[in-house]
Amino acid sequence: MSSVPPIVALExxxxxxxxxxxxxxxxxxxxxxxxxxxxxxxxxxxEIVDLENxxxxxxxxxxxxxxxxxxxxxxxxxxxxxxxxxxxxNRGTVPVQGKDGEITQEDIDQVMDVAxxxxxPPERDVMHTICQHFCIDDQEMVIQPEGMEGAxxxxxxxxxxxxxxxxxxxxxxxxSVPVEVQDVAFSGLCSALAVLTPEQKAGGxxxxxxxxxxxxxxxxxxxxxxxxxxxxxxxxxxxxxxALAFSIPISQAESLKSESGNAxxxxxxxxxxxxxPPEVGFPGRSVSLRALHTVMNTRVDEILRMxxxxxxxxxxxxxxxxGIVLTGGGAHMKGIVTLTEKIFGxxxxxxxxxxxxxxxxxxxxxxxxxCIGMVxxxxxxxxxxxxxxxxxxxxxxxGK
Amino acid sequence: xxxxxxxxVGLGGGGCKIVDWIARRCTGGPSIIxxxxxxxxxxxxxxxTKLQIGSxxxxxxxxxxxxxxxxxxxxxxxxxxxxxxEGADLVILVVALGGGTGTGGAPVVLNAARNxxxxxxxxxxxxFNFEGQQKKEYAEEGxxxxxxxxxxxxxxxxxxLFEFIGVSNVADSFEKADEVISDGISSVWKLxxxxxxxxxxxxxxxxxxxxxxxxxxxGYGTASGGGRIESALKxxxxxxxxxxxxxxxxxxxxxxSIAGGSDLTLKEIDDxxxxxxxxxxxxxxxFMGTIIDPDFQDKLSITVIASEKWSSDPxxxxxxxxxxxxxxxxxxxxxxxxxxxxxxxxxxxxEPTGKGRFNxxxxxxxDGEDFDIPTFIRRSISIER
Numbered sequence: 001m002s003s004v005p006p007i008v009a010l011e012x013x014x015x016x017x018x019x020x021x022x023x024x025x026x027x028x029x030x031x032x033x034x035x036x037x038x039x040x041x042x043x044x045x046x047e048i049v050d051l052e053n054x055x056x057x058x059x060x061x062x063x064x065x066x067x068x069x070x071x072x073x074x075x076x077x078x079x080x081x082x083x084x085x086x087x088x089x090n091r092g093t094v095p096v097q098g099k100d101g102e103i104t105q106e107d108i109d110q111v112m113d114v115a116x117x118x119x120x121p122p123e124r125d126v127m128h129t130i131c132q133h134f135c136i137d138d139q140e141m142v143i144q145p146e147g148m149e150g151a152x153x154x155x156x157x158x159x160x161x162x163x164x165x166x167x168x169x170x171x172x173x174x175x176s177v178p179v180e181v182q183d184v185a186f187s188g189l190c191s192a193l194a195v196l197t198p199e200q201k202a203g204g205x206x207x208x209x210x211x212x213x214x215x216x217x218x219x220x221x222x223x224x225x226x227x228x229x230x231x232x233x234x235x236x237x238x239x240x241x242x243a244l245a246f247s248i249p250i251s252q253a254e255s256l257k258s259e260s261g262n263a264x265x266x267x268x269x270x271x272x273x274x275x276x277p278p279e280v281g282f283p284g285r286s287v288s289l290r291a292l293h294t295v296m297n298t299r300v301d302e303i304l305r306m307x308x309x310x311x312x313x314x315x316x317x318x319x320x321x322x323g324i325v326l327t328g329g330g331a332h333m334k335g336i337v338t339l340t341e342k343i344f345g346x347x348x349x350x351x352x353x354x355x356x357x358x359x360x361x362x363x364x365x366x367x368x369x370x371c372i373g374m375v376x377x378x379x380x381x382x383x384x385x386x387x388x389x390x391x392x393x394x395x396x397x398x399g400k
Numbered sequence: 401x402x403x404x405x406x407x408x409v410g411l412g413g414g415g416c417k418i419v420d421w422i423a424r425r426c427t428g429g430p431s432i433i434x435x436x437x438x439x440x441x442x443x444x445x446x447x448x449t450k451l452q453i454g455s456x457x458x459x460x461x462x463x464x465x466x467x468x469x470x471x472x473x474x475x476x477x478x479x480x481x482x483x484x485x486e487g488a489d490l491v492i493l494v495v496a497l498g499g500g501t502g503t504g505g506a507p508v509v510l511n512a513a514r515n516x517x518x519x520x521x522x523x524x525x526x527x528f529n530f531e532g533q534q535k536k537e538y539a540e541e542g543x544x545x546x547x548x549x550x551x552x553x554x555x556x557x558x559x560x561l562f563e564f565i566g567v568s569n570v571a572d573s574f575e576k577a578d579e580v581i582s583d584g585i586s587s588v589w590k591l592x593x594x595x596x597x598x599x600x601x602x603x604x605x606x607x608x609x610x611x612x613x614x615x616x617x618x619g620y621g622t623a624s625g626g627g628r629i630e631s632a633l634k635x636x637x638x639x640x641x642x643x644x645x646x647x648x649x650x651x652x653x654x655x656x657s658i659a660g661g662s663d664l665t666l667k668e669i670d671d672x673x674x675x676x677x678x679x680x681x682x683x684x685x686x687f688m689g690t691i692i693d694p695d696f697q698d699k700l701s702i703t704v705i706a707s708e709k710w711s712s713d714p715x716x717x718x719x720x721x722x723x724x725x726x727x728x729x730x731x732x733x734x735x736x737x738x739x740x741x742x743x744x745x746x747x748x749x750x751e752p753t754g755k756g757r758f759n760x761x762x763x764x765x766x767d768g769e770d771f772d773i774p775t776f777i778r779r780s781i782s783i784e785r
Contacts, residue, residue, distance in 0.1 A: 044758075044761045045761065045762075045764065049761065083764055231764070231766070231771075232764035232771070233764055233771050236757070237758075237771070237772070237774075240456075240755075240756040240757050240758060240772075240774065241774035241775065241776065243455075243456050243756055243757075244456060244476070244756045244774050244777075245774065245776060245783045246783075247451075247452060247453065247455050247456070247476075247477060247480065248455060249455050249456070249459055249460060250456065250756075250757060278443065281439050281459055281460035281461060282439055282452075282455070282460055283439050283442045283443050283450060283452055288784045290784065291783045291784045294776065294781060294783060295774070295775075295776050295783060298775040298776045298779060298781055299774065299775040299776075301775075302771075302775045306766065
């Protein structure tokens with residue numbers, strides 16, 4: 001047994017609630033010892049719409065994880081998403097106070113405080129503040145300024161923020177279980193932590209987490225987190241489009257999507273039809289395979305282009321050499337890699353959680369990346385390392 | 401003459417049941433379409449085409465009497481419904497007013513049919529009194545909205561079928577009511593579409609309807625064997641459908657159709673017309689036609705469509721002089737064609753677009769676009785269904 005207590009990561013997704021229990025082993029390896037998973041209720045587009053039902057799901061999932069790992073869960077690390085989560089870069093500048101213009105740790109601490117002090121609309125709160133680059137006088141892209149010389153020190157800080165009430169509602173669900181929330185993090189950030197290699201971060205990479213209700217994205221460029229955010233559009237929209245296009249129930253649309261779906265339209269589907277057998281409340285019918293792929297393609301294409309547009313306006317895509325990594329349940333969609341490569345003009349792969357052991361087979365899929373990343377985040381940043389790294393604002397935000 | 405294409409459409413539970421009767425009897429006749437929100441209704445239907453609407457909104461369980469839900473369910477499928485009517489010359493919509501799908505969806509379906517270029521005739525039944533006041537109110541509102549969109553509207557109050565049905569159990573009552581109405585509908589369809597030696601067409605029907613201020617009712621009598629004329633006339637003129645002949649004596653215009661086999665004689669036609677014109681007002685307009693149908697061998701049926709004044713209706717317009725009549729008769733009540741299509745286009749934009757499960761959640765609006773609406777709809781990409 002390691003000396004550090006295990007971390008329980010919880011993600012209340014739009015389609016699934018997942019909990020993962022991980023232990024820290026020597027060498028920083030994380031071992032997954034237990035997990036729970038259940039279909040979600042009371043969540044739309046990553047946000048809570050029904051506290052009671054969502055709470056019941058969380059209870060079921062945690063009980064499952066407790067049962068499997070023979071552990072008692074009292075506190076969790078919570079991954080949060082939602083279309084309201086956005087990022088901005090805030091630059092803070094201070095005059096160097098040290099003797100002979102030598103930059104000291106004090107100067108660095110001070111510039112961090114200034115860079116973190118961002119003005120947000122009153123209904124918004126900071127989720128994370130992440131250091132990007134320092135700048136000494138006119139010298140940009142400084143990574144470690146301590147000991148260097150200059151008159152003024154600036155710092156670019158990526159600030160992730162979201163609507164306070166919505167963030168709090170997710171925390172509220174967990175507290176109603178009742179379980180304590182130890183820390184919260186943006187789920188896209190967690191996914192990126194789980195799947196990206198150091199080489200990918202250095203070379204520049206975009207992680208796109210294709211969730212049920214939201215699509216999260218996190219972009220690394222020049223070894224720092226360059227942009228992050230979420231769209232309130234996800235796999236549910238794909239399913240809904242299919243249901244509306246063919247006038248079929250959501251459940252039928254869901255199985256059509258997962259069994260016969262494709263994000264690209266290829267010639268092999270021409271003229272083919274899929275028969276949907278009748279079932280209770282549904283008379284049965286057949287749909288054109290090509291039409292199904294067209295419906296899915298238009299939606300997924302639109303989501304990906306939306307992310308591309310956002311990254312373009314921030315001039316990030318030119319710095320993404322290592323390509324796109326897809327995670328989340330949507331990464332299972334047939335044709336998604338080809339479509340992503342076509343839209344971004346960059347290599348694309350499916351991200352799998354790395355640097356873990358234990359229940360690897362059970363947690364191998366891209367849909368577990370968020371929770372596994374959250375466990376890694378917990379071990380890395382929640383145990384007293386505030387001020388560096390991802391600087392979660394949770395304690396400040398939610399009180400304890 | 402070009403073979404005219406007729407679609408008989410049953411909408412909602414009641415409407416579907418009636419067209420089911422027709423479907424079982426007139427094989428090889430018109431195309432029969434059943435549209436419902438309730439998948440159970442469709443699964444037992446004999447219609448040639450079945451369309452389930454509002455499956456996303458109602459999960460296939462029907463509307464539960466919610467008229468608004470019925471309307472929205474139909475609006476969601478407007479394109480699909482319109483495609484059903486592609487190439488149809490006449491769409492006969494059969495609807496039992498008072499229910500959710502029928503009452504709410506009927507104007508939408510009629511509009512779709514008009515937009516596809518078809519003439520529309522709507523048969524609407526009114527609920528029995530024992531079905532409750534609310535259903536009755538829904539039905540009255542339904543008539544008001546149908547009057548505006550149907551080229552011809554024929555209303556059959558179920559209450560009038562009571563005596564026709566006689567004393568029987570509830571299941572049989574509904575069954576019998578459906579049978580009577582389906583007979584009436586088939587005879588109207590045949591009247592317009594099948595050749596007889598005295599032809600009537602849709603323009604005549606419209607004239608009757610216009611003179612009635614937009615609403616008509618129908619009477620029906622049938623008999624076979626010896627003395628069939630007497631029996632058929634008796635059930636027609638003394639039956640409840642025309643209020644024991646009272647409707648005829650008050651009607652401003654009448655359309656009489658006599659259907660028989662090849663054994664139908666001129667004498668019989670003369671007898672029928674004499675009996676009816678003896679009852680009607682001297683200045684009322686009368687149209688008549690005959691149908692020769694091999695199915696009617698040794699049988700005779702009389703169908704009367706009469707303009708009727710409804711309490712909520714304005715004074716029926718005086719009958720125009722015959723010269724103008726023939727001119728206006730071929731013109732439908734409202735502008736159609738280009739103007740009609742334009743009408744619907746602007747209307748569609750104002751109506752809420754189908755968002756399915758995202759209907760009641762906060763929309764995802766990015767760059768001024770509502771992303772909850774399916775992409776293929778926003779980009780106007782046509783989907784083969």
